[in-house]
Amino acid sequence: MQVVKLKLKTMPKDNVNSFRELDPLLHSQLRLAVMSLLISLEEADFVYLREKTGSTAGNLSVQLDKLSQAKYIEVDKGYSGKKPRTVCRITDTGRKAFEEYLEALKTYIG
Amino acid sequence: MEDKNLTQNESLEIISRMIKETRNNMERGGGNIFLLWGYICLIVSLAVYCLLSNTGDYRFNWLWFAIPVIGYPGMIYMLKKREKGAITIASRVISNIWIVLGIVAGLLSIYMFVDYKAYPIMFVMSLLINSGVAISGLVIRFRPIVVAGFLGILLSFGMLMVAGINQILIFALLAVIMLIIPGHILNNASRKVKAENNA
Numbered sequence: 001m002q003v004v005k006l007k008l009k010t011m012p013k014d015n016v017n018s019f020r021e022l023d024p025l026l027h028s029q030l031r032l033a034v035m036s037l038l039i040s041l042e043e044a045d046f047v048y049l050r051e052k053t054g055s056t057a058g059n060l061s062v063q064l065d066k067l068s069q070a071k072y073i074e075v076d077k078g079y080s081g082k083k084p085r086t087v088c089r090i091t092d093t094g095r096k097a098f099e100e101y102l103e104a105l106k107t108y109i110g
Numbered sequence: 111m112e113d114k115n116l117t118q119n120e121s122l123e124i125i126s127r128m129i130k131e132t133r134n135n136m137e138r139g140g141g142n143i144f145l146l147w148g149y150i151c152l153i154v155s156l157a158v159y160c161l162l163s164n165t166g167d168y169r170f171n172w173l174w175f176a177i178p179v180i181g182y183p184g185m186i187y188m189l190k191k192r193e194k195g196a197i198t199i200a201s202r203v204i205s206n207i208w209i210v211l212g213i214v215a216g217l218l219s220i221y222m223f224v225d226y227k228a229y230p231i232m233f234v235m236s237l238l239i240n241s242g243v244a245i246s247g248l249v250i251r252f253r254p255i256v257v258a259g260f261l262g263i264l265l266s267f268g269m270l271m272v273a274g275i276n277q278i279l280i281f282a283l284l285a286v287i288m289l290i291i292p293g294h295i296l297n298n299a300s301r302k303v304k305a306e307n308n309a
Contacts, residue, residue, distance in 0.1 A: 029116055029124065036128035041196050048195025052131050102125075108118040 020104035023097055025070050030055050030063045035098050038073060038090040046086040064088060072097055132198060140201075140250070141296030146184050148289025150177050155282040162275050178216070204246050211242045232277045236266035236284055243288045254295040262288035 026032050033053045037044060050060050064086075067073045072094030076087045090098070116124070154176050161170040215238055222231055244259025262284050269277045 027116060027121070029120070032116065032121060033124050033128050036125045037132055037196075040129050040132040040198065042199050042202050044196035051195070052128065105118055105121055109122070 020107045022104050022108075023101050025066065025072065026097060026101045028063075030059060031067055032101075034060075034063060034067065034088070035072065035090065035094060038088060039095065039098055041090075043087050043089045046088070049088065067094070070094075070097075132196065141293040141298075141300060142188055143185055144289045144293030144296060146188060147177075147181055148285050148293055150181050150184070151285035151289065152282050155278050155285065159275060159278040159282070162278070174219075182212075200249050203249050207245055207249075208242060211238055214238060230269060232281055233266055233269040236269060236281060237263060240266055240284070240288050243292070247292075252296065252299070255292045258288050258292040 026035060030053060033055075034049055037049060037052055046057075046060070046064075049055075049064075050057055053060065055063075064073065064075060068075045070093075071091055074089045074091055076089075078085055078087065154173060158170055158173050161173070162168065215235060218229075218231065218234055218238070221228060240259050240262030242259075243262060244256055247253070247255030247257075247259050265280065265284055265287065268280050272280060
């Protein structure tokens with residue numbers, strides 16, 4: 001599994017070993033934004049996520065697929081009246097991954 | 111926003127900004143439902159009071175059923191019209207609380223047909239609705255609604271001290287305190303948040 005360690009070159013050697021691995025799936029601007037929105041919501045639709053993150057529909061769709069494949073989120077494609085509506089929800093796996101990401105992030109700040 | 115890697119500060123900034131966005135979402139449009147029920151309760155209670163005090167005909171009590179008859183379709187229409195992009199955990203909790211309170215209020219009203227002296231209906235209804243208001247305020251952590259709810263709970267006991275149709279006037283006053291004033295405050299707060307986000 002690919003891991004990301006931040007600013008390793010600039011940190012003192014002693015500190016490097018105390019850094020926790022950051023989940024590469026979450027350590028990206030758009031995916032982290034989506035997960036941060038979903039962590040405090042019961043559910044959110046595609047339009048809401050696009051507006052709040054300021055992303056393009058195409059990019060968001062790709063990132064949602066990645067999160068969904070990792071089972072971090074559930075994606076339901078349905079209809080609201082006659083309009084298609086995609087609804088996303090965070091899963092227990094996603095919630096746990098997000099919490100672990102925050103814990104790992106603390107080791108870099110702390 | 112693009113798919114790029116981040117520094118730790120950028121990560122924290124994104125997380126805090128997005129969580130703040132969901133907090134803002136919580137209050138949007140929430141005041142309108144308070145206003146809908148508040149104005150219906152106020153108008154109906156004043157109408158019933160005027161008709162009863164002028165005619166003495168207790169059949170005008172049937173007018174109370176105008177509250178759910180107008181209120182529920184109005185609320186369903188407003189909920190459908192409202193921005194449905196996201197459902198917060200708080201809004202789901204509040205909806206469920208009001209569904210339960212609505213069912214209890216309905217059963218209490220229906221039981222009045224069996225025994226209209228079983229309990230002081232105005233007092234029980236006021237206590238029930240005000241408890242709902244106070245719980246809703248606590249869930250969304252919005253102080254004006256919490257204050258209105260608890261003030262309403264205290265005022266509900268006033269119903270037990272006032273006899274006859276004067277209880278209806280207290281009910282009308284409660285509609286203003288527990289629903290109309292918090293509804294306007296909630297909408298003002300929502301407008302303020304919206305203006306700050308657009309600035």
